[in-house]
Amino acid sequence: MRNRDFSFWLFLTPVILSLSLVVIVPFFYGFVYSFTNWNGIHATEFLGIKNYLGLYKDAEFRSAIWFTTKVAIVSVILLNFLGLGLALLVTQKMRTSSLMRTIFFMPNLIGGLILGFIWQFIFISVFGSIGDKFGVEALTGWLSTTKTGFWGIVILTAWQMAGYIMIIYIAYLESIPKDLIEAAEIDGANSFQRFRNITFPLVAPAFTISMFLTLSNSFQIYDQNLSLTDGGPYNSTQMVAMSIVKTAFTENKMAYAQSQAVIFFIIVAIVAITQVYYNKKREVDL
Amino acid sequence: MKMKKRKTLLIEIFGILLALLWISPFYLMIVNALKTKRDIFTDVLGFPSELVFENFKKAYIDLDFTKSLLNSLLITGVSVAIIILFSSMAGYALARNKSKLSGFLLLVFVAAMLIPFQSVMIPLISLFGKVDMLNKTGLIFMYLGFGSSLSIFLYHGAMTGISNSLDEAATIDGANKLQVFWHIIFPLLKPISVTVGILNVIWIWNDYLLPSLVLSDADATIPLKMFLFFGQYTKQWHLALAGLTIAIIPVIIGYFFAQKQIIEGVSEGAVK
Numbered sequence: 001m002r003n004r005d006f007s008f009w010l011f012l013t014p015v016i017l018s019l020s021l022v023v024i025v026p027f028f029y030g031f032v033y034s035f036t037n038w039n040g041i042h043a044t045e046f047l048g049i050k051n052y053l054g055l056y057k058d059a060e061f062r063s064a065i066w067f068t069t070k071v072a073i074v075s076v077i078l079l080n081f082l083g084l085g086l087a088l089l090v091t092q093k094m095r096t097s098s099l100m101r102t103i104f105f106m107p108n109l110i111g112g113l114i115l116g117f118i119w120q121f122i123f124i125s126v127f128g129s130i131g132d133k134f135g136v137e138a139l140t141g142w143l144s145t146t147k148t149g150f151w152g153i154v155i156l157t158a159w160q161m162a163g164y165i166m167i168i169y170i171a172y173l174e175s176i177p178k179d180l181i182e183a184a185e186i187d188g189a190n191s192f193q194r195f196r197n198i199t200f201p202l203v204a205p206a207f208t209i210s211m212f213l214t215l216s217n218s219f220q221i222y223d224q225n226l227s228l229t230d231g232g233p234y235n236s237t238q239m240v241a242m243s244i245v246k247t248a249f250t251e252n253k254m255a256y257a258q259s260q261a262v263i264f265f266i267i268v269a270i271v272a273i274t275q276v277y278y279n280k281k282r283e284v285d286l
Numbered sequence: 287m288k289m290k291k292r293k294t295l296l297i298e299i300f301g302i303l304l305a306l307l308w309i310s311p312f313y314l315m316i317v318n319a320l321k322t323k324r325d326i327f328t329d330v331l332g333f334p335s336e337l338v339f340e341n342f343k344k345a346y347i348d349l350d351f352t353k354s355l356l357n358s359l360l361i362t363g364v365s366v367a368i369i370i371l372f373s374s375m376a377g378y379a380l381a382r383n384k385s386k387l388s389g390f391l392l393l394v395f396v397a398a399m400l401i402p403f404q405s406v407m408i409p410l411i412s413l414f415g416k417v418d419m420l421n422k423t424g425l426i427f428m429y430l431g432f433g434s435s436l437s438i439f440l441y442h443g444a445m446t447g448i449s450n451s452l453d454e455a456a457t458i459d460g461a462n463k464l465q466v467f468w469h470i471i472f473p474l475l476k477p478i479s480v481t482v483g484i485l486n487v488i489w490i491w492n493d494y495l496l497p498s499l500v501l502s503d504a505d506a507t508i509p510l511k512m513f514l515f516f517g518q519y520t521k522q523w524h525l526a527l528a529g530l531t532i533a534i535i536p537v538i539i540g541y542f543f544a545q546k547q548i549i550e551g552v553s554e555g556a557v558k
Contacts (some may be wrong), residue, residue: 015372019398
């Protein structure tokens with residue numbers, strides 16, 4: 001097919017049209033309107049960087065960014081440990097290993113909103129009643145403080161996403177040639193040495209993929225945040241995505257919310273571009 | 287050898303215990319959905335003292351579940367079908383055209399994946415509101431826009447394995463481009479279509495934020511209805527949990543029948 005072929009454009013029109021109207025046009029439109037007093041319908045005044053200056057002084061937005069960053073960092077570490085651990089576990093020769101895979105992956109298929117509601121019950125009622133029964137104070141009052149809200153969100157996302165990260169590690173673990181491991185075994189390497197010197201270097205690329213995937217996913221958490229804590233207490237567990245939604249659709253400050261959205265895009269893009277850069281570098285190294 | 291066997295057994299027992307812990311939230315959901323309110327209060331971990339199926343009946347009616355299930359099925363089904371059709375066409379066209387323009391278009395689609403939903407959400411809703419498209423049709427069109435990037439990327443990758451000589455042979459036999467695509471290429475892309483289908487079904491089925499901004503209550507999908515329902519029954523856990531159990535059942539059924547394809551599809555989509 002050549003550029004001037006009718007069929008080339010015929011095949012591409014539906015996706016070009018939808019991508020333009022749904023992503024590209026709103027993206028630029030939003031960027032421009034973040035410099036105005038836009039109210040969702042029209043803009044009457046050009047404000048320059050006033051919205052952005054407001055963001056800089058906005059303690060609530062800054063707290064949302066900081067809270068989101070903390071969730072993202074803790075989740076990345078926890079998820080990679082869990083994901084690799086589960087992958088090593090289910091790639092052992094066991095009768096039940098495929099059943100285990102099925103179970104560990106299951107939470108990933110269910111929406112964050114529904115899972116958040118289930119865990120709200122567990123944190124509040126189940127933890128609470130166990131805490132009361134055995135006198136463990138640490139288990140009572142979950143989700144009513146910033147700290148327990150933070151760990152609630154981390155536990156929920158780790159439980160939900162670990163199966164997904166496990167799948168990525170499995171793909172790399174299964175691509176390791178069996179004879180490499182056997183040869184090392186014959187040479188007398190113990191299981192830790194085999195892991196350290198063969199398995200670990202060969203699954204290192206999976207680590208890069210999972211790290212950035214979990215980082216970018218954790219930054220974009222919304223459903224889990226909404227259903228588990230709804231940002232409470234006093235907006236202290238509100239993440240960036242929720243801050244944008246609430247500023248726009250509850251407080252009706254469209255241009256201001258859009259300036260948050262632009263900052264949000266920049267953060268997520270930096271994470272993604274760093275990943276592309278690392279991937280390229282790795283390809284060169286190989 | 288014996289020691290090795292014992293070690294494997296210990297690992298397996300550990301694995302089974304961990305798996306049980308992993309699904310314990312679902313256990314807690316189901317057993318407590320079958321209890322009375324007071325039963326939950328006195329013993330949250332154990333089995334119900336009497337089975338209360340009434341909770342499920344009430345939750346089913348209040349969730350308007352037949353209707354929300356049909357809405358979810360319709361929106362997810364139509365969206366995924368058009369994503370598969372249009373993305374495979376685009377992936378094919380981009381792979382068969384080696385020009386700079388074609389490479390640039392592919393780059394635009396890939397780059398669009400970097401844009402998080404919340405950064406375009408507000409202008410998107412405003413634009414579609416102006417042309418009166420905040421409805422099911424508009425939502426399906428939006429899903430095509432958000433879902434096509436990754437799908438085109440996957441199809442484009444798969445096309446490298448399909449030789450151009452197939453196209454040429456069919457063209458000599460008098461087939462036009464559409465016929466070549468539909469009768470020769472599309473069937474060969476079936477494995478990747480399964481992957482694309484699975485990946486898109488998972489996120490569209492579970493999506494909450496976008497439909498909450500686009501759909502009216504009459505068109506509510508399962509997650510939307512679940513959110514409203516949960517708001518009504520805070521602190522009435524027996525009903526809320528029954529509703530959550532009902533909402534999860536379709537996913538569990540789907541997973542039961544297609545778990546191999548789902549795990550393979552997700553693996554393929556993630557590693558590429």
